[in-house]
Amino acid sequence: MAQSDLSRLSDDELEQALKRLARAERGLIGKQLAHLIEFDARNLAVQRGFPSLWSYCTKTLGYTEGEAWIRIQAARAAALYPRALADIESGRLQLCGLARLAPHLTSENHSFVLERAAGQSVRDIDRLIAEIAPRPDIRDHVQRLPPPTGPSTSTMSQADPAARAPMPIPNRGTIEPLAPQRVHFGFTSDEELWDLFVRAKQLLWHKFPHGRMEDIFRQALLDLLEKRDPQRKVSPRKSNSGADRGTGGQQRYIPTSIRADVWKRDGGQCTFTTSDGVRCCEKTGLEYDHIVPFARGGASDDPDNIRMLCRAHNQLLAVEEFGEAAVRPRAGPNA
Secondary structure (H helix, E strand, O other), rough: OOOOOOOOOOOOHHHHHHHHHHHHHHHHHHHHHHHHHHHHHHOOOOOOOOOOOHHHHHHHOOOOOOHHHHHHHHHHHHOOOHHHHHHHHHHOOOOOHHHHHHHOOOOOHHHHHHHOOOOOOHHHHHHHHHOOOOOOOOOOOOOOOOOOOOOOHHHHHOOHHHHHHOOOOOOOOOEEEEEOOOOEEEEOOOOHHHHHHHHHHOOOOOOOOOOOHHHHHHHHHHHHHHHHOOOOOOOOOOOOOHHOHHHHHHHHHOOOHHHHHHHHOOOOOOOOEOOOOEEOOOOOOOOEEEOOOOOHHHOOOOOHHEEEEEEEHHHHHHHHHHHHHHHHOOOOOOO
């Protein structure tokens, strides 16, 4: 119905039409979640060339990062607890509320929690989460800042709101003790350092999957000191036992020069490509994979036998090669 036609409706007619549309929208969201549940169960996002369901939702379905996260969280919760899907369709529970509750639902508490959440606002649901999953108090933090530099506020126009805005804080690092053996670091940098940090986090994804800044900066400093500090001694790399050796003494370890060549050749991107030519876009958490598996005699020192894959597609191809049981033994619902 065009906007001009809507203007002809009475107030009651407009309200009733809006309520019907809201009911229809909730039903449509419920159907969408049901489809997303089945899509996820079949692992179709990975088979379609995406590293994850989230990537598929943002790049193919056109959702923003936040919209995709909400729908995936809600769908996976509804897959485990079907009552949640019914509550969404009936309007008893909001989509965003279910997404927030999802990490806290268990087989023991879901009935109680979903009943408590029915008809509640997101803020009320946040209170409910704080009740069922309380967190420790946030430590008080007081930090003395240097006085602002620049023109005195007394000489600035009081009519201009921007003139009364806080002045930029000088770029001085802070180191603050928080607890025994714990120190808080804080500093401001340019975007180049941020880009370097993001790249380091990508490269260290296997070792530090949570990407904590403490872990990344510690590793970066250790690597620097191993190369530059004369007081440190680098122990030689110990070769593993027969587990890292294949037929004819072939080693599983991929030489650094081969890794560099493969990375450059593959553009630092997952090489999985679907039958209709869609290549996976993932550039984070990449793994070096043997095209002919090492267990079947594949060489580690031949760049033509090595490729870059993201974790999802490495596992997908491993399952095709060796079977589900050998690659992914029975996993829990959060795997």
